Amino acid sequence: MEFLTEYASFLAKTVTLVIAILVVLASFAALRSKGRRKSAGQLQVNKLNDFYKGLRERLEQTLLDKDQLKALRKGQAKTEKKQKKQHETKPRVFVLDFDGDIKASATESLRHEITALLTLATPKDEVVLRLESGGGMVHSYGLASSQLARIREAGVPLTVCIDKVAASGGYMMACIGEKIISAPFAILGSIGVVAQLPNVNRLLKKHDIDFEVLTAGEYKRTLTVFGENTEKGREKFQEDLDITHKLFKNFVARYRPQLAIDEVATGEVWLGLAALEKQLVDELKTSDEYLAERAKQSEVYHLHYAERKSLQERIGMAASGSVDRLLLGWWSRLTQQRFW
Template sequence: DLVASKSKDLSREISAILSAPGPGPEEVVMLLNSPGGSVTGYGLAAAQLLRLRQRDPPVRLTVCVDELAASGGYLMACCADKILCSPFAAVGSIGVIAQIPNAAKRLEREGLDFIQTTAGKWKRTVTPFKVPSKEDLAKQKEDIGAVYKAFASFVKDNRPGVEIEEVATGEVWYGADALTRKLVDELKTSAQYLLERIDSGAEVFSVRFKQPSETRAGLLPAGASSALLEALLARQSGQQQSAGVMGGLQDLIQRLAPQGLGGRTSPMLRAPSEQLAPQMLAEGFGEEVERMDPG
C-alpha cells in the first residue's frame, strides 16, 4: 500500500527468521506485488530485507514478481540476490512523484483567508491553501531531486549491472524488456521456481499467518490480528531431520507472536498509473506451517 504499512510486521518476521534455531534457512523467497508508495515506508521495508543479506553467513534472498514491482516496490525487489518475474510482470518506475491539489483560488472566491505561521524558511513550501511561488516550486523540485538521486543510487548499488541512466526514467517495462535492461535476472513465475527448488531436493516450507478468530483476535494488541507472514524458506534436504525443521518453524511462529499488552506534501515512490499462551498460538496458526510438495 501507499505507506508500506506492513513494514513493522516485516521487521518482526525478518528478526524471527534470523534468530531461528539451528543453521537457519539458506534461502528466503519473497513473493512481491507492489506499486510503491511513500519514500520512508518503502525505504524502511527495503532496509529490513537487506538484513537477510547482511547476516553472517548471509541468507540468500530471492524475490519473485508475478505481477508488479514498481517504484517503491522495485526499491524492495532490488535488495534481492536474484529477481525473477513472470513474462508480463511490470517492473521499474524508478522515479519520484509529489502531487497535491490546490484550492487557493476557491478559498479566495469564498472570502476565506488561510493563515499560516512558520519558523524556518522552508518549513512549508507547496500546500493546498496558497498559491505557491516560483521559489516554493523550485524548492520542492530540489527536494524531490534529492530523493530521486538517493533512489537511483540505491538501485545502482544493489544492481550494479544496470545502466542507471537508462532505467531511472520513471518508465515501466514488462518481462523480457525488464530482463534486457537487467532489472531482473530471469523470466519465471513464482510457482515454477518453487517447484524447481522442490525437485532439486530442497525442503520448502510455506509459513503463513491466517486471520485469527474474533475470540483470539481480541487477545491481541491493536493491528496484530492482520499480521501476515508470506515467507518461503528453502533448506537443502539432509541438513536437518524433518521433525527438527518443523520444530524450528514452530519456534519461528512463537517468536512472531506479538509481545506486550494490549498537510505536508510527501514525495512518493509510486508507479504512475499481549502475549498469547504458546498452546493457543499453536492452535491458531500451527496448521499454516506445511511442507510444499509437487502436485
C-alpha cells in the first residue's frame, strides 16, 4: 500500500509538471497566433485505384519470375491502350469517412466534402460513406444526417459501409443510404433516446444548503441537478423524450420503409448477421471488400477535408492526449483492468 501511495504521489507530480509545461507552450503559441487570420482547410483527393494497383504490383513483383512479370505487364499495357482508344469513361465513386464522437464533430469536414463532390457528381456516379459512430447529441447528428440527405436529393446514389458500429445517431445517418453494407459483427440499431442526470438536492438539504431555480416559463427547466425535482417536471421531461423518439422513428421509416419500425425501434442493438434479418442492412461485407470490387469497374476517389489547426490547437490536443494516457496507465496499473 505504501508503494501505491508513493507511486500516486510521483505520478501526480509528473502530471502537474507536464501540464505546466504544456500551459506555457500553449500561452506562447497563443501570443504568436494572436491577430493572425485563421487558415482555411484544404480538400485532399486521393485515387484509390492507384493504391490498389500499387499493392497488386508489389505482390506480383515478389511472386512472379522475370518472364511471367514481363508478359503480365505487356498484357496490361495492351488493355490500357485499348481502353484509351475506345475512350471508355468509367463511373466515379467518391469515398467519404465519418468517425463520429458524441458531438458529431466530423460533420464540419463532411459538409465541405459533400459540397465539393456535388459540383461534379452525377446520378451515374456513387458516393460511399465509411461510417463509424455510436451516436450522440440529437441536434448534432440531425445536422450530420441532413448533410447526407443532400446527396440523396441530388439524385446521386449513396452507399453506407459500416465495419464496426452505427448505433443511435450513427444509424440515423446510415439509414439515409440507398444501400447499407455491414461487416458481419458490426453493431447496429439503438433506435431510441436516452437522457440522464444526477440530483444532489437531498445532499444539499442535509447540509442546510439552499439552492433556488428561478424560471420564466412553466417548463423552462423540468429536471435539475441541484434543485428539487417534481413529478410534473419528470412527466414533461419524459414527454419530450417520447416526442424525440417518435421523430427518430419517423425519420428512419421514411428512408427505410421496409423496416418493421415498432419492432426495431426499441433501443436494442444487433450484430450485422441479425441486423440483416431485421432488414436494418442490405448486405454483409466489409468496406474493403466493397471498394476493391468497385475499383475494378470505376474510378475511386477518396475525399478528405483537412482543417488546418493552429499551433495552439495542436498543443492543446497533445496535452489532452498526454494527460489521458498518463491517467489511464496509472489507473490500469492500480486496478489491473484492461481497457478496450
